Amino acid sequence: MQHAVSPTYHIDANRPDRAGRAMADLRDGFAAWRLAWALARLDLRNRYRGSVIGPFWVTLSTAAMLLGLGLLYSQLFGIALGSYLPHLAASLVTWQALATLVGDATTSLSSAEAVIRQLRLPLTTHVLRCVFRNAVTAAHSLPLILVVFLLVGHWPGWELLLVVPGLAVLALNAFTITLFLGMICARFRDIGPIVTNFMQLAFFMTPVIWKPESLGDKAVWLPLNPFYTLLEMLRGPLVEGGGTLMTWVAALIYSSVLAAIALVFFVRFRNRVAFWV
Template sequence: MLDQIEAAAPLYVADAAAPRRREKALADLATGFRRWRLPAALARLDIRNRYRGSVLGPFWLTLSTAVMVVGLGILYSSLFKLPLADYLPFLAVSLIVWNMISQIVADACTSLTSSEGIIRQLALPYSVHILRCVMRNALIAAHSLPLILLVFLACGVLPGWEALLALPGLALVAVNAFAIALFLGMVCARFRDIAPIVGSAMQLAFFLSPVLWKPELLAERQVWLPFNPFYVVMETVRGPLVEGGAAPLIWLSAGLYTLLACVVAFAFFVRFRGRIAFWV
Protein backbone atom coordinates (compact mmCIF):
# COMPACT_ATOMS: atom_id res chain seq x y z
CA MET A 1 0.00 0.00 0.00
CA LEU A 2 2.75 2.38 0.99
CA ASP A 3 4.63 1.40 -2.18
CA GLN A 4 1.66 2.37 -4.30
CA ILE A 5 1.49 5.80 -2.76
CA GLU A 6 5.23 6.24 -3.27
CA ALA A 7 4.93 5.25 -6.92
CA ALA A 8 2.00 7.55 -7.57
CA ALA A 9 3.56 10.54 -5.86
CA PRO A 10 7.28 10.84 -6.65
CA LEU A 11 9.43 12.73 -4.20
CA TYR A 12 11.93 15.22 -5.58
CA VAL A 13 14.67 16.11 -3.11
CA ALA A 14 17.55 18.47 -3.77
CA ASP A 15 19.80 19.11 -0.82
CA ALA A 16 22.97 21.14 -1.25
CA ALA A 17 24.40 19.65 1.95
CA ALA A 18 23.82 16.04 0.84
CA PRO A 19 23.85 16.15 -2.96
CA ARG A 20 23.89 12.33 -3.55
CA ARG A 21 25.57 13.06 -6.87
CA ARG A 22 26.40 9.52 -7.99
CA GLU A 23 22.88 8.27 -7.32
CA LYS A 24 21.40 11.14 -9.33
CA ALA A 25 23.83 10.69 -12.22
CA LEU A 26 22.96 6.98 -12.44
CA ALA A 27 19.24 7.75 -12.29
CA ASP A 28 19.74 10.35 -15.03
CA LEU A 29 21.42 7.80 -17.32
CA ALA A 30 18.85 5.09 -16.54
CA THR A 31 15.89 7.40 -17.26
CA GLY A 32 17.52 8.76 -20.41
CA PHE A 33 18.08 5.30 -21.86
CA ARG A 34 14.66 4.05 -20.81
CA ARG A 35 13.07 6.97 -22.66
CA TRP A 36 15.15 6.41 -25.83
CA ARG A 37 12.13 7.22 -27.97
CA LEU A 38 12.43 10.91 -27.17
CA PRO A 39 16.08 11.35 -28.29
CA ALA A 40 15.35 9.15 -31.32
CA ALA A 41 12.48 11.42 -32.35
CA LEU A 42 14.58 14.55 -31.73
CA ALA A 43 17.51 13.13 -33.74
CA ARG A 44 15.20 12.39 -36.68
CA LEU A 45 13.88 15.96 -36.47
CA ASP A 46 17.42 17.36 -36.42
CA ILE A 47 18.26 15.58 -39.67
CA ARG A 48 14.96 16.52 -41.28
CA ASN A 49 15.26 20.18 -40.32
CA ARG A 50 18.88 20.42 -41.40
CA TYR A 51 18.02 19.29 -44.94
CA ARG A 52 14.57 20.83 -45.19
CA GLY A 53 13.67 21.64 -48.78
CA SER A 54 16.82 20.06 -50.19
CA VAL A 55 16.29 17.57 -53.03
CA LEU A 56 18.99 15.08 -52.06
CA GLY A 57 18.76 15.81 -48.33
CA PRO A 58 21.28 13.86 -46.25
CA PHE A 59 22.37 12.05 -49.41
CA TRP A 60 24.44 15.14 -50.18
CA LEU A 61 26.82 13.74 -47.58
CA THR A 62 26.93 10.42 -49.42
CA LEU A 63 27.62 12.20 -52.68
CA SER A 64 30.35 14.49 -51.34
CA THR A 65 32.04 11.55 -49.61
CA ALA A 66 31.90 9.56 -52.84
CA VAL A 67 33.48 12.41 -54.82
CA MET A 68 36.20 12.81 -52.21
CA VAL A 69 36.97 9.07 -52.13
CA VAL A 70 37.30 8.83 -55.91
CA GLY A 71 39.30 12.07 -56.22
CA LEU A 72 41.74 11.32 -53.41
CA GLY A 73 41.90 7.69 -54.48
CA ILE A 74 43.20 8.59 -57.94
CA LEU A 75 45.65 11.17 -56.60
CA TYR A 76 47.15 9.18 -53.74
CA SER A 77 47.29 5.85 -55.54
CA SER A 78 49.60 7.50 -58.05
CA LEU A 79 51.54 9.36 -55.32
CA PHE A 80 52.05 6.18 -53.31
CA LYS A 81 52.44 4.13 -56.52
CA LEU A 82 49.77 1.62 -55.49
CA PRO A 83 47.29 -0.06 -57.87
CA LEU A 84 43.97 1.82 -57.66
CA ALA A 85 41.94 -1.37 -57.07
CA ASP A 86 44.14 -2.11 -54.01
CA TYR A 87 44.21 1.38 -52.59
CA LEU A 88 40.63 2.51 -53.21
CA PRO A 89 38.87 0.05 -50.81
CA PHE A 90 41.37 0.99 -48.08
CA LEU A 91 40.87 4.71 -48.68
CA ALA A 92 37.06 4.42 -48.87
CA VAL A 93 36.81 2.64 -45.53
CA SER A 94 39.39 4.96 -43.93
CA LEU A 95 37.77 8.19 -45.08
CA ILE A 96 34.22 7.15 -44.27
CA VAL A 97 35.12 5.87 -40.80
CA TRP A 98 37.30 8.92 -40.13
CA ASN A 99 34.54 11.30 -41.27
CA MET A 100 32.16 9.56 -38.90
CA ILE A 101 34.59 9.90 -35.98
CA SER A 102 35.46 13.54 -36.67
CA GLN A 103 31.81 14.51 -37.12
CA ILE A 104 30.96 12.87 -33.82
CA VAL A 105 33.75 14.76 -32.05
CA ALA A 106 32.74 18.09 -33.61
CA ASP A 107 29.07 17.57 -32.77
CA ALA A 108 29.93 16.39 -29.24
CA CYS A 109 31.13 19.91 -28.43
CA THR A 110 27.60 21.24 -28.84
CA SER A 111 25.68 18.25 -27.48
CA LEU A 112 24.44 20.28 -24.51
CA THR A 113 24.69 23.91 -25.69
CA SER A 114 22.52 23.15 -28.73
CA SER A 115 19.73 22.00 -26.41
CA GLU A 116 20.04 25.10 -24.21
CA GLY A 117 16.40 26.14 -24.78
CA ILE A 118 15.10 22.80 -23.54
CA ILE A 119 17.55 22.41 -20.67
CA ARG A 120 16.53 25.73 -19.11
CA GLN A 121 12.79 25.12 -19.44
CA LEU A 122 12.14 21.43 -18.86
CA ALA A 123 13.52 19.15 -16.18
CA LEU A 124 14.74 16.30 -18.39
CA PRO A 125 17.59 13.83 -17.85
CA TYR A 126 20.72 15.30 -19.46
CA SER A 127 21.47 11.92 -20.99
CA VAL A 128 18.52 12.57 -23.34
CA HIS A 129 20.49 15.38 -25.03
CA ILE A 130 23.61 13.23 -25.22
CA LEU A 131 21.69 10.34 -26.78
CA ARG A 132 20.12 12.76 -29.23
CA CYS A 133 23.60 13.79 -30.36
CA VAL A 134 24.77 10.16 -30.69
CA MET A 135 21.65 9.06 -32.57
CA ARG A 136 21.86 12.06 -34.90
CA ASN A 137 25.39 11.06 -35.84
CA ALA A 138 24.39 7.42 -36.22
CA LEU A 139 21.75 8.49 -38.74
CA ILE A 140 24.28 10.59 -40.64
CA ALA A 141 26.80 7.73 -40.66
CA ALA A 142 24.12 5.36 -41.95
CA HIS A 143 23.97 7.49 -45.09
CA SER A 144 27.63 7.02 -45.99
CA LEU A 145 28.54 3.58 -44.61
CA PRO A 146 26.79 1.77 -47.52
CA LEU A 147 29.24 3.51 -49.88
CA ILE A 148 31.87 1.06 -48.62
CA LEU A 149 29.96 -1.85 -50.11
CA LEU A 150 29.65 0.02 -53.41
CA VAL A 151 33.42 0.59 -53.60
CA PHE A 152 34.08 -3.05 -52.75
CA LEU A 153 31.80 -4.19 -55.56
CA ALA A 154 33.33 -1.74 -58.03
CA CYS A 155 36.87 -2.89 -57.22
CA GLY A 156 35.86 -6.54 -57.20
CA VAL A 157 37.22 -7.24 -53.71
CA LEU A 158 34.85 -8.67 -51.15
CA PRO A 159 36.03 -9.35 -47.60
CA GLY A 160 35.26 -12.71 -45.99
CA TRP A 161 33.13 -13.47 -42.95
CA GLU A 162 35.65 -11.74 -40.68
CA ALA A 163 34.12 -8.48 -41.97
CA LEU A 164 31.32 -9.06 -39.45
CA LEU A 165 33.87 -8.16 -36.76
CA ALA A 166 33.39 -4.57 -37.94
CA LEU A 167 30.04 -4.61 -36.12
CA PRO A 168 31.57 -4.83 -32.62
CA GLY A 169 33.95 -2.15 -33.90
CA LEU A 170 31.00 0.09 -34.74
CA ALA A 171 29.50 -0.66 -31.33
CA LEU A 172 32.78 0.45 -29.76
CA VAL A 173 32.59 3.70 -31.77
CA ALA A 174 29.03 4.23 -30.46
CA VAL A 175 30.11 3.75 -26.83
CA ASN A 176 32.97 6.18 -27.37
CA ALA A 177 30.58 8.62 -29.03
CA PHE A 178 28.36 8.65 -25.95
CA ALA A 179 31.29 9.14 -23.57
CA ILE A 180 32.83 11.90 -25.72
CA ALA A 181 29.50 13.68 -26.22
CA LEU A 182 28.94 13.64 -22.47
CA PHE A 183 32.44 14.83 -21.60
CA LEU A 184 32.99 17.38 -24.37
CA GLY A 185 29.37 18.55 -24.13
CA MET A 186 29.93 19.54 -20.50
CA VAL A 187 33.44 20.95 -20.90
CA CYS A 188 32.45 22.98 -23.98
CA ALA A 189 29.35 24.32 -22.23
CA ARG A 190 31.52 25.67 -19.42
CA PHE A 191 34.57 26.78 -21.41
CA ARG A 192 33.61 28.14 -24.80
CA ASP A 193 37.20 28.06 -26.09
CA ILE A 194 37.40 24.28 -26.07
CA ALA A 195 35.34 23.70 -29.24
CA PRO A 196 37.76 25.53 -31.60
CA ILE A 197 40.70 23.80 -29.91
CA VAL A 198 39.05 20.43 -30.47
CA GLY A 199 38.49 21.39 -34.12
CA SER A 200 42.17 22.10 -34.74
CA ALA A 201 43.25 19.03 -32.79
CA MET A 202 41.05 16.84 -34.98
CA GLN A 203 42.58 18.33 -38.10
CA LEU A 204 46.05 17.50 -36.86
CA ALA A 205 44.92 14.02 -35.82
CA PHE A 206 43.70 13.41 -39.39
CA PHE A 207 47.21 13.80 -40.76
CA LEU A 208 48.94 12.06 -37.86
CA SER A 209 46.72 8.98 -38.11
CA PRO A 210 47.01 6.47 -40.94
CA VAL A 211 43.88 7.55 -42.78
CA LEU A 212 45.30 8.43 -46.20
CA TRP A 213 48.54 6.50 -45.77
CA LYS A 214 48.95 2.86 -44.85
CA PRO A 215 50.43 2.07 -41.42
CA GLU A 216 53.18 -0.04 -43.06
CA LEU A 217 54.79 3.18 -44.32
CA LEU A 218 55.90 3.91 -40.75
CA ALA A 219 58.21 0.87 -40.88
CA GLU A 220 59.72 0.17 -37.43
CA ARG A 221 57.95 3.13 -35.83
CA GLN A 222 54.64 1.26 -36.24
CA VAL A 223 54.99 0.07 -32.64
CA TRP A 224 53.81 3.49 -31.46
CA LEU A 225 50.54 3.35 -33.39
CA PRO A 226 48.51 1.49 -30.72
CA PHE A 227 48.92 4.60 -28.55
CA ASN A 228 46.89 6.66 -31.03
CA PRO A 229 43.28 6.41 -29.80
CA PHE A 230 41.85 7.57 -33.14
CA TYR A 231 43.82 4.94 -35.01
CA VAL A 232 42.89 2.02 -32.79
CA VAL A 233 39.18 2.85 -32.68
CA MET A 234 39.14 3.38 -36.44
CA GLU A 235 41.09 0.15 -36.97
CA THR A 236 38.46 -1.96 -35.14
CA VAL A 237 36.13 -1.11 -38.03
CA ARG A 238 38.65 -0.83 -40.87
CA GLY A 239 40.74 -3.89 -40.00
CA PRO A 240 37.94 -6.47 -40.39
CA LEU A 241 36.80 -4.82 -43.64
CA VAL A 242 40.07 -4.41 -45.54
CA GLU A 243 42.86 -6.23 -43.74
CA GLY A 244 41.16 -9.47 -42.79
CA GLY A 245 40.78 -8.48 -39.13
CA ALA A 246 42.45 -6.24 -36.57
CA ALA A 247 45.31 -7.39 -34.37
CA PRO A 248 44.44 -8.38 -30.76
CA LEU A 249 46.67 -5.54 -29.56
CA ILE A 250 44.48 -3.06 -31.47
CA TRP A 251 41.32 -4.43 -29.84
CA LEU A 252 42.96 -4.34 -26.42
CA SER A 253 44.12 -0.78 -26.86
CA ALA A 254 40.75 0.34 -28.28
CA GLY A 255 38.98 -1.32 -25.37
CA LEU A 256 41.24 0.39 -22.84
CA TYR A 257 40.78 3.82 -24.43
CA THR A 258 37.00 3.30 -24.46
CA LEU A 259 37.05 2.33 -20.81
CA LEU A 260 39.13 5.41 -20.00
CA ALA A 261 36.74 7.69 -21.93
CA CYS A 262 33.74 6.20 -20.10
CA VAL A 263 35.32 6.50 -16.66
CA VAL A 264 36.43 10.11 -17.17
CA ALA A 265 33.06 11.11 -18.68
CA PHE A 266 31.11 9.46 -15.88
CA ALA A 267 33.29 11.01 -13.19
CA PHE A 268 32.74 14.46 -14.70
CA PHE A 269 29.03 13.84 -15.05
CA VAL A 270 28.71 12.77 -11.42
CA ARG A 271 30.62 15.80 -10.19
CA PHE A 272 29.11 18.53 -12.40
CA ARG A 273 25.68 17.29 -13.45
CA GLY A 274 23.92 19.77 -11.20
CA ARG A 275 25.81 22.70 -12.74
CA ILE A 276 24.93 22.02 -16.39
CA ALA A 277 21.73 24.10 -16.28
CA PHE A 278 23.82 27.09 -15.14
CA TRP A 279 26.46 26.59 -17.82
CA VAL A 280 24.49 26.32 -21.04
Protein backbone atom coordinates in the same frame (compact mmCIF):
# COMPACT_ATOMS: atom_id res chain seq x y z
CA MET B 1 -8.12 22.48 9.82
CA GLN B 2 -4.94 22.76 7.78
CA HIS B 3 -2.87 19.75 6.93
CA ALA B 4 0.86 19.88 6.50
CA VAL B 5 2.00 19.33 2.95
CA SER B 6 4.85 16.86 2.74
CA PRO B 7 7.57 17.67 0.20
CA THR B 8 7.70 15.55 -2.91
CA TYR B 9 11.46 15.07 -2.55
CA HIS B 10 14.11 15.58 0.07
CA ILE B 11 17.44 17.29 -0.46
CA ASP B 12 20.29 17.08 2.00
CA ALA B 13 22.82 19.80 1.25
CA ASN B 14 25.48 17.87 3.11
CA ARG B 15 24.77 14.68 1.14
CA PRO B 16 23.59 15.67 -2.33
CA ASP B 17 23.88 12.08 -3.66
CA ARG B 18 25.41 13.19 -6.95
CA ALA B 19 26.16 9.62 -8.01
CA GLY B 20 22.60 8.47 -7.45
CA ARG B 21 21.14 11.38 -9.40
CA ALA B 22 23.63 10.86 -12.24
CA MET B 23 22.76 7.17 -12.47
CA ALA B 24 19.07 8.04 -12.45
CA ASP B 25 19.70 10.50 -15.29
CA LEU B 26 21.42 7.80 -17.35
CA ARG B 27 18.73 5.25 -16.58
CA ASP B 28 15.84 7.58 -17.42
CA GLY B 29 17.57 8.87 -20.54
CA PHE B 30 18.16 5.42 -21.99
CA ALA B 31 14.64 4.35 -21.03
CA ALA B 32 13.28 7.28 -23.05
CA TRP B 33 15.50 6.64 -26.09
CA ARG B 34 12.49 7.00 -28.40
CA LEU B 35 12.27 10.68 -27.44
CA ALA B 36 15.94 11.19 -28.33
CA TRP B 37 15.36 9.38 -31.62
CA ALA B 38 12.37 11.60 -32.45
CA LEU B 39 14.36 14.75 -31.64
CA ALA B 40 17.27 13.55 -33.80
CA ARG B 41 14.95 12.97 -36.75
CA LEU B 42 13.47 16.43 -36.22
CA ASP B 43 16.95 17.96 -36.23
CA LEU B 44 17.76 16.31 -39.55
CA ARG B 45 14.49 17.41 -41.13
CA ASN B 46 15.11 20.99 -40.03
CA ARG B 47 18.73 20.91 -41.17
CA TYR B 48 17.87 19.78 -44.69
CA ARG B 49 14.59 21.63 -45.05
CA GLY B 50 14.26 22.85 -48.64
CA SER B 51 16.99 20.50 -49.88
CA VAL B 52 16.17 18.10 -52.72
CA ILE B 53 18.40 15.19 -51.68
CA GLY B 54 18.85 16.08 -48.01
CA PRO B 55 21.63 14.21 -46.17
CA PHE B 56 22.71 12.50 -49.38
CA TRP B 57 24.76 15.65 -50.01
CA VAL B 58 27.16 14.15 -47.47
CA THR B 59 27.26 10.95 -49.52
CA LEU B 60 28.01 12.83 -52.74
CA SER B 61 30.76 14.93 -51.15
CA THR B 62 32.34 11.80 -49.62
CA ALA B 63 32.17 10.02 -53.00
CA ALA B 64 33.86 12.97 -54.74
CA MET B 65 36.55 13.11 -52.07
CA LEU B 66 37.05 9.35 -52.29
CA LEU B 67 37.50 9.47 -56.06
CA GLY B 68 39.85 12.45 -55.98
CA LEU B 69 42.05 11.21 -53.17
CA GLY B 70 42.05 7.68 -54.56
CA LEU B 71 43.32 8.74 -57.96
CA LEU B 72 45.93 11.12 -56.51
CA TYR B 73 47.38 9.21 -53.58
CA SER B 74 47.44 5.83 -55.30
CA GLN B 75 49.93 7.44 -57.71
CA LEU B 76 51.86 9.27 -54.98
CA PHE B 77 52.23 6.13 -52.87
CA GLY B 78 52.81 3.86 -55.86
CA ILE B 79 49.89 1.58 -54.92
CA ALA B 80 47.52 -0.05 -57.39
CA LEU B 81 44.15 1.71 -57.38
CA GLY B 82 42.28 -1.56 -56.84
CA SER B 83 44.32 -2.23 -53.70
CA TYR B 84 44.21 1.32 -52.36
CA LEU B 85 40.52 2.16 -52.83
CA PRO B 86 39.10 -0.39 -50.31
CA HIS B 87 41.47 0.94 -47.64
CA LEU B 88 40.60 4.55 -48.44
CA ALA B 89 36.84 3.93 -48.60
CA ALA B 90 36.66 2.17 -45.22
CA SER B 91 39.02 4.70 -43.65
CA LEU B 92 37.43 7.86 -45.04
CA VAL B 93 33.82 6.91 -44.27
CA THR B 94 34.70 5.87 -40.73
CA TRP B 95 36.85 8.94 -40.09
CA GLN B 96 34.26 11.37 -41.39
CA ALA B 97 31.63 9.79 -39.13
CA LEU B 98 33.97 10.08 -36.13
CA ALA B 99 35.13 13.62 -36.89
CA THR B 100 31.59 14.88 -37.54
CA LEU B 101 30.40 13.37 -34.28
CA VAL B 102 33.24 14.95 -32.29
CA GLY B 103 32.54 18.35 -33.81
CA ASP B 104 28.81 18.06 -33.13
CA ALA B 105 29.47 16.81 -29.59
CA THR B 106 31.00 20.15 -28.60
CA THR B 107 27.56 21.80 -28.95
CA SER B 108 25.37 18.84 -27.98
CA LEU B 109 24.25 20.50 -24.73
CA SER B 110 24.72 24.20 -25.44
CA SER B 111 22.54 23.91 -28.55
CA ALA B 112 19.75 22.52 -26.34
CA GLU B 113 19.93 25.49 -23.98
CA ALA B 114 16.22 26.37 -24.16
CA VAL B 115 15.09 22.81 -23.47
CA ILE B 116 17.55 22.25 -20.63
CA ARG B 117 16.46 25.43 -18.84
CA GLN B 118 12.72 24.94 -19.26
CA LEU B 119 12.12 21.17 -19.06
CA ARG B 120 13.35 18.58 -16.62
CA LEU B 121 14.62 16.14 -19.22
CA PRO B 122 17.61 13.90 -18.49
CA LEU B 123 20.81 15.27 -19.96
CA THR B 124 21.31 11.79 -21.36
CA THR B 125 18.44 12.47 -23.76
CA HIS B 126 20.35 15.34 -25.39
CA VAL B 127 23.50 13.22 -25.62
CA LEU B 128 21.62 10.37 -27.30
CA ARG B 129 19.97 12.90 -29.59
CA CYS B 130 23.38 13.97 -30.85
CA VAL B 131 24.60 10.37 -31.23
CA PHE B 132 21.48 9.27 -33.14
CA ARG B 133 21.64 12.32 -35.38
CA ASN B 134 25.21 11.58 -36.41
CA ALA B 135 24.57 7.85 -36.76
CA VAL B 136 21.83 8.50 -39.31
CA THR B 137 24.05 10.91 -41.23
CA ALA B 138 26.94 8.43 -41.25
CA ALA B 139 24.65 5.62 -42.45
CA HIS B 140 24.06 7.50 -45.71
CA SER B 141 27.74 7.08 -46.63
CA LEU B 142 28.10 3.40 -45.71
CA PRO B 143 26.91 2.15 -49.14
CA LEU B 144 30.01 3.78 -50.65
CA ILE B 145 32.15 1.07 -49.05
CA LEU B 146 30.03 -1.65 -50.65
CA VAL B 147 30.16 0.09 -54.04
CA VAL B 148 33.96 0.29 -53.91
CA PHE B 149 34.24 -3.35 -52.87
CA LEU B 150 32.03 -4.35 -55.80
CA LEU B 151 34.04 -2.29 -58.28
CA VAL B 152 37.44 -3.68 -57.27
CA GLY B 153 36.25 -7.19 -56.42
CA HIS B 154 37.33 -7.11 -52.78
CA TRP B 155 35.42 -9.26 -50.29
CA PRO B 156 36.27 -9.72 -46.61
CA GLY B 157 36.19 -13.19 -45.07
CA TRP B 158 34.84 -14.47 -41.76
CA GLU B 159 36.62 -11.63 -39.97
CA LEU B 160 33.78 -9.40 -41.17
CA LEU B 161 31.92 -10.54 -38.03
CA LEU B 162 34.38 -8.49 -35.96
CA VAL B 163 32.62 -5.37 -37.25
CA VAL B 164 29.81 -6.06 -34.74
CA PRO B 165 31.94 -5.68 -31.57
CA GLY B 166 33.78 -2.86 -33.32
CA LEU B 167 30.52 -0.96 -33.79
CA ALA B 168 29.61 -1.64 -30.14
CA VAL B 169 32.88 -0.13 -28.91
CA LEU B 170 32.46 2.80 -31.30
CA ALA B 171 28.93 3.41 -29.99
CA LEU B 172 30.23 3.45 -26.41
CA ASN B 173 32.91 5.97 -27.37
CA ALA B 174 30.39 8.07 -29.27
CA PHE B 175 28.18 8.35 -26.19
CA THR B 176 30.95 9.01 -23.68
CA ILE B 177 32.80 11.57 -25.79
CA THR B 178 29.54 13.39 -26.55
CA LEU B 179 28.70 13.43 -22.86
CA PHE B 180 32.13 14.72 -21.85
CA LEU B 181 32.64 17.26 -24.63
CA GLY B 182 29.06 18.49 -24.37
CA MET B 183 29.56 19.35 -20.71
CA ILE B 184 33.06 20.76 -20.81
CA CYS B 185 32.37 22.84 -23.93
CA ALA B 186 29.22 24.22 -22.28
CA ARG B 187 31.47 25.51 -19.50
CA PHE B 188 34.44 26.60 -21.62
CA ARG B 189 33.31 27.73 -25.07
CA ASP B 190 36.88 28.10 -26.36
CA ILE B 191 37.37 24.34 -26.28
CA GLY B 192 35.09 23.81 -29.29
CA PRO B 193 37.43 25.48 -31.84
CA ILE B 194 40.41 23.77 -30.20
CA VAL B 195 38.76 20.37 -30.71
CA THR B 196 38.04 21.20 -34.36
CA ASN B 197 41.65 22.14 -35.02
CA PHE B 198 42.88 19.08 -33.14
CA MET B 199 40.74 16.78 -35.29
CA GLN B 200 42.25 18.31 -38.43
CA LEU B 201 45.73 17.52 -37.12
CA ALA B 202 44.67 14.02 -36.06
CA PHE B 203 43.43 13.34 -39.61
CA PHE B 204 46.97 13.64 -40.97
CA MET B 205 48.55 11.83 -38.00
CA THR B 206 46.21 8.85 -38.36
CA PRO B 207 46.49 6.35 -41.26
CA VAL B 208 43.38 7.43 -43.12
CA ILE B 209 44.78 8.36 -46.52
CA TRP B 210 48.06 6.55 -45.93
CA LYS B 211 48.58 2.92 -44.94
CA PRO B 212 50.13 1.82 -41.63
CA GLU B 213 52.88 -0.11 -43.42
CA SER B 214 54.15 3.19 -44.79
CA LEU B 215 55.80 3.74 -41.40
CA GLY B 216 57.84 0.57 -41.68
CA ASP B 217 59.17 -0.61 -38.33
CA LYS B 218 57.69 2.42 -36.57
CA ALA B 219 54.16 1.12 -37.27
CA VAL B 220 54.32 -0.77 -33.95
CA TRP B 221 53.79 2.58 -32.19
CA LEU B 222 50.49 3.29 -33.94
CA PRO B 223 48.34 1.75 -31.14
CA LEU B 224 49.42 4.75 -29.04
CA ASN B 225 47.11 6.79 -31.27
CA PRO B 226 43.54 6.35 -29.92
CA PHE B 227 42.01 7.37 -33.25
CA TYR B 228 43.96 4.66 -35.03
CA THR B 229 42.63 1.96 -32.72
CA LEU B 230 39.01 3.06 -33.20
CA LEU B 231 39.51 3.28 -36.94
CA GLU B 232 41.18 -0.11 -37.13
CA MET B 233 38.34 -1.87 -35.27
CA LEU B 234 36.09 -1.20 -38.27
CA ARG B 235 38.60 -0.97 -41.11
CA GLY B 236 40.55 -4.04 -40.03
CA PRO B 237 37.68 -6.54 -40.43
CA LEU B 238 36.74 -5.00 -43.76
CA VAL B 239 40.16 -4.65 -45.36
CA GLU B 240 43.08 -5.98 -43.33
CA GLY B 241 41.89 -9.30 -41.93
CA GLY B 242 40.53 -8.18 -38.57
CA GLY B 243 43.31 -6.10 -37.07
CA THR B 244 45.91 -7.09 -34.48
CA LEU B 245 45.20 -8.14 -30.91
CA MET B 246 47.23 -5.19 -29.62
CA THR B 247 44.96 -2.80 -31.51
CA TRP B 248 41.83 -4.26 -29.95
CA VAL B 249 43.32 -4.27 -26.45
CA ALA B 250 44.44 -0.66 -26.83
CA ALA B 251 41.00 0.35 -28.10
CA LEU B 252 39.29 -1.27 -25.11
CA ILE B 253 41.71 0.43 -22.70
CA TYR B 254 41.18 3.86 -24.27
CA SER B 255 37.41 3.32 -24.27
CA SER B 256 37.39 2.32 -20.60
CA VAL B 257 39.49 5.34 -19.59
CA LEU B 258 37.28 7.72 -21.59
CA ALA B 259 34.11 6.22 -20.11
CA ALA B 260 35.50 6.54 -16.57
CA ILE B 261 36.52 10.19 -17.11
CA ALA B 262 33.15 11.07 -18.63
CA LEU B 263 31.26 9.35 -15.82
CA VAL B 264 33.26 11.08 -13.08
CA PHE B 265 32.77 14.45 -14.77
CA PHE B 266 29.06 13.78 -15.23
CA VAL B 267 28.57 12.80 -11.58
CA ARG B 268 30.47 15.82 -10.32
CA PHE B 269 29.09 18.58 -12.55
CA ARG B 270 25.74 17.38 -13.92
CA ASN B 271 23.78 19.79 -11.72
CA ARG B 272 25.70 22.78 -13.06
CA VAL B 273 25.00 22.27 -16.75
CA ALA B 274 21.80 24.34 -16.62
CA PHE B 275 23.88 27.32 -15.45
CA TRP B 276 26.61 26.75 -18.04
CA VAL B 277 24.57 26.53 -21.24
